[in-house]
Amino acid sequence: MAEGDAPTVTAVTPTWVPVHGGVEVTMTGSDFAGTTDVAFEDLVATFTVDSDTQIRATAPDAGQKYTSSSSLPVVVTTPAGTARSSDGVQFGDPAN
Numbered sequence: 001m002a003e004g005d006a007p008t009v010t011a012v013t014p015t016w017v018p019v020h021g022g023v024e025v026t027m028t029g030s031d032f033a034g035t036t037d038v039a040f041e042d043l044v045a046t047f048t049v050d051s052d053t054q055i056r057a058t059a060p061d062a063g064q065k066y067t068s069s070s071s072l073p074v075v076v077t078t079p080a081g082t083a084r085s086s087d088g089v090q091f092g093d094p095a096n
Contacts, residue, residue, distance in 0.1 A: 006081025007031040012074050016090045019068040021059035025089060027074055028054050034078045040089060041072040062091040 009029040017023040025045075027038075030053055038047040038057045043065065047057035055076065062070060071088035 004034070004078070004080045005031045007035070007076045007078050007083040009074055009076055009083045009085040012085050012087060012089055014089075015087065016092060017059040019061075019063045019066075019070075019091045019093055021061045021091070023059045024056055025059050025074070026054065026056050027076065027085070029076070029083065031078065031080065032076065034080070035076055036079065037075075037077040039075045039077075040091075041066075041075065043072070059089065059091070066091060068093045 009027050011028045013026050032049050032055050033052045035049050038045045043060040045057040045060050049055050071090050073088045074085040076083045
């Protein structure tokens with residue numbers, strides 16, 4: 001049985017990144033200790049847990065799978081559960 005509370009994601013900044021990623025995105029929320037996975041929808045991201053209330057992740061390249069106007073939620077997984085951001089990160093090109 002998982003210990004602790006399931007995570008929650010309350011804010012994500014920035015809300016726009018280039019379609020090919022590479023930009024640091026900060027998630028705030030709660031119960032991030034023990035995070036095992038961070039993804040933008042189903043695209044796995046590299047991440048650092050700064051505290052129980054903040055994670056920084058590098059937006060992955062979404063260009064091979066999604067259009068340049070896709071809005072993808074952030075998904076945080078811990079042993080206690082999974083949280084999805086209510087607002088997505090807009091992946092796009094400057095021309096859009």
